[in-house]
Amino acid sequence: MAQLRIPGPTPLPPEVLAIMGKQMINHRGAEFHGMLTAVTNNLKAIFQTKNDMLILTGSGTGGMEAATVNMLSPGDKVLSVSIGVFGDRFASILAAFGTNVVKLSFEMGKAADPEVVRKSLKDNPDIKAVVITQNETSTGVTNDVQALAKVIKEFDKLIIMDGISGLGSINCPVDEWGIDIAIGGSQKGWMAPPGMAFVSVSPKAWEYYAKAKMSRFYWDLGKAKQFLAKEENPWTPAVNIIYALTVSLDMLMKEGLQNVFDRHAKIGKLCRESAKAMGLKTVVTDDKYASNTVTSIYLPTGIDYKAMSKNMRDEFKITITGGQGALDGKIFRIGHLGYVSEQDIKECWQALGVILPKMGYKK
């Protein structure tokens, strides 16, 4: 069966595809009101938060920009902890909006070390906020968010977390761990199409909002909160993605949060073990930090990524993806989040087991 094995957009379940074809409704009418509220409540349940949950029309990167322009002022010192391309992207956003970025980068394939973060916070007492990544999509590494958050909380700093490729698939109890701003994206584990970002906002974050001086309009979280009180969005939302979420989040809730996390854990492990069984090396260096939503694997010597991915598509209708940034041309990546089963990953590795040897790879 054809498979989209990239870390987002992810395949959509048939039930979700079915509701995408529902006729348009008034985004300021009663039917939409009920849908937005149901989706918001389910998102809160899966984020494991009682904080405000705001749904913005835009890509995940828009959610990152929203966090930046609503929490900070130009010149604010921000610790930006990066373990890959998406951590780097957040640092670029912070810099684009004029914050004073203290960037802490960890080696590709490694998680952020809480002790190094602690030292950075000690060395820079004037830091206002810390930006972390839950799950780095470029390397397939999941940070120990609980440990990082604990350190950051010792210094009483605002925590902004890019949870785009992790939330909803990898356990991250936002309130218990004290994440002030957590950002999700509809096209990841949520089993919905791309085009909406989710941002949870803690009471402490609202205090930052009250003082933040960056220019903002479209991404204004205060305006989003005002409109949510009347079950609406400030601007015309992507109504069909809300349709999709009414179905997909119900599916996740019915499966049960722990079961969803367990399924991703099982599948992630299967993917990594399959790679190792074929003698391939993952980018993540310590399995303790291996991502359960995406696996990044070094290309064997002599195997060209473009040819390999083309063969996978042509022969098996399986779409994998390549490396980003410094890893471009050096790795391939398999996405396994959202609507995915063990069988899917088995088939993917069976296909790789045919393609790689054909291309000259010997274990």
Add this chain to the structure above:
Amino acid sequence: MAQLRIPGPTPLPPEVLAIMGKQMINHRGAEFHGMLTAVTNNLKAIFQTKNDMLILTGSGTGGMEAATVNMLSPGDKVLSVSIGVFGDRFASILAAFGTNVVKLSFEMGKAADPEVVRKSLKDNPDIKAVVITQNETSTGVTNDVQALAKVIKEFDKLIIMDGISGLGSINCPVDEWGIDIAIGGSQKGWMAPPGMAFVSVSPKAWEYYAKAKMSRFYWDLGKAKQFLAKEENPWTPAVNIIYALTVSLDMLMKEGLQNVFDRHAKIGKLCRESAKAMGLKTVVTDDKYASNTVTSIYLPTGIDYKAMSKNMRDEFKITITGGQGALDGKIFRIGHLGYVSEQDIKECWQALGVILPKMGYKK
């Protein structure tokens, strides 16, 4: 038949609904590449422009914000010509990002007077750009964009046009009239769901871009242009809306641009004449400027908007909408753009012909 008669989101044709349920694809793969290029080319044809056409994931308001942050620097003097709520919104965006807004407001129901714009430009020689609205959705007024653009060009200023509720339905040849930035929104005459904005960018606008100092990241039009060169978007786009546009824009192209404009003109006239035939007064004061995509009509004395719209929904499954801003509670609005026929408008007025007298209205 159930009808969504609001000025966006608009009803979707069955062909568009059908493709919304297509399974997800890789937004960086060949199939998507072809789709994005086809959609971009069709949009250019309907905008009647050879300028760059950039498709952003976001609401129309996001397109307005994109125009602002890509063209201007804080402190820039901008003439913001408003004929209603959406003109006011653009002025608010300009102010939020620190420009020096010279606001020129015209009376509700009237179009912008080119001579008054000329005087403003004479009085303020340091103005850098002029922001106009093609079609004001709150009042149902279409500006004489050609005349306005002619005056603005005399002073060699950048022209930014909110064409969200007009482009694709009301003739506006972007290149011939010299509109540097024209903004559209997917949920309007384009017969696609909400969630994407279209921005055309002239060579002169790129000169402004090169000098503009506002902070930007998500909405960066330069980045969008770079990625479009490889048939992609910088951030994960709303893939399903691109699906919809592949079908809906083909439908518009097959109908023929002039036929699409003529259909809207005919339907707009029918809507206004139906209102007058019932003794109702439109907000637009001069039919020369009446909008062919939305009609705003004063509520008869004693008729409550909420009760009336509820009756229309309950009895006829027709959704109309109310007034915004100063017109809230004073008017009702009928949208007639995109997927709409004369028959739809006839049915809508037949329904109003039942509901209004039942509520005590006498002509």
